[in-house]
Amino acid sequence: MGRKPTKNFNLPPRMRARMHRSGHVYYYYDTCKKPRKEIPLGSDYILALRQYAELEINVIDLSNEIFFPEVMNRYKIEVIATKALSTQATNLSDVKVLERFFSDPPAPLEKIEPHHIAEFLRRNEAYPTTANRCKRLFSHIWNKAREWGYTNLPNPTMGIRGYSLGKRDVYIDDELFTLVKSYGLPPLQEAMDLMYLTGQRPGDVMKLTEHHIQDGELILRQSKTKTALRIVISAALFDVFARIRSRKTTHKIVSTNLLVTLQGKPMTKGSLKYYFDSAREKAAKAHPEFKDQLKAFWLYDLRAKAADDMSAEKGDQAAADLLGHIDVRTTKRHYLRRGKKVAPTR
Secondary structure (H helix, E strand, O other), X not given: OOOOOOOOOOOOOOEEEEEOOOOOEEEEEEOOOOOOOEEEEEOOHHHHHHHHHHHHHOOOOOOOOOEHHHHHHHHHHHOHHHOOHHHHHHHHHHHHHHHHHHEOOEOEHHHOOHHHHHHHHHHOOOOHHHHHHHHXXXXXXXXXXXXXXXXXXXOOOOOOOOOOOOOOOXXXXXXXXXHHHHOOOHHHHHHHHHHHHHOOOHHHHHXXXXXXXXXXXXEEEOOOOOOXXXXXXXXXXXXXXXXXXXXXXXXXXXXXXXXXXOOOOEOXXXXXXXXXXXXXXXXXXXXXXXXXXXXHOOOOHHHHHHHHHHHHHHOHHHHHHHXXXXXXXXXXXXXXXXXXXXXXOO
């Protein structure tokens, strides 16, 4: 048995990383043969993973018993690595949860049955959202295993119900929105306005640059779904861009990113979280009557607020279009939280 890795935990089995004198990291595939032989994979991590996958496919001997961790390793390389970075982070976190159950000891693929999925859910009942998400991930891994020829057994998740979770129904009204903004620094104020007016995910908004503004439109492609959108630059959006540019010009080095920190550097997930948490905390101290609402306020709720407000003004289809949904039912199910506006009997 090989030694347990003490570093580079993100690398799959038999993949090695070495720092050269030049300061560059190069990747290698360990064939586990004697004398030791390593196959160079280059310095590009993504390309190295692809080459690793091609080599690793030959390692799984279909004539022998196949274990679920082997399939997960291939899934991480060929499927997870192709997803948006935020989705990759979530998937890799969920893989660790699955590994604790199906890798210790390694579970033979042919012996995993529906009652094992039910047991997995029971063991993770304290975290129902994660448990449900892991069940969906397991299902997709299994379907890939069937596609790759590792098994022809039906998916063991079929017929196993996950936990019933209540739909998130938090709606951020204008008063709460304005309250948090008033206690936020300019970078947060600009970010909140841009998220609300465009209805886009925080991650996509942070990636926007001056180059996305063309001919009176904000042109973007969503990271999660790859949906392309052209958002007309309204007077409100124009005002936000003007404020952003005015503040950016005060820095020696002007970033092309629309959202920047107080220092003029591109906004990151961490810096945005810091600005938002600080504003909520200050607002809660000054207005304790809003403490519960402020605690329940997530930045992602601004996407739902945009959908709700657009729906109220121009209809559900307009809300779906703004969010980049092909099917308006997706918008209704997950983002419209205030309910349908109706007239009384008389």
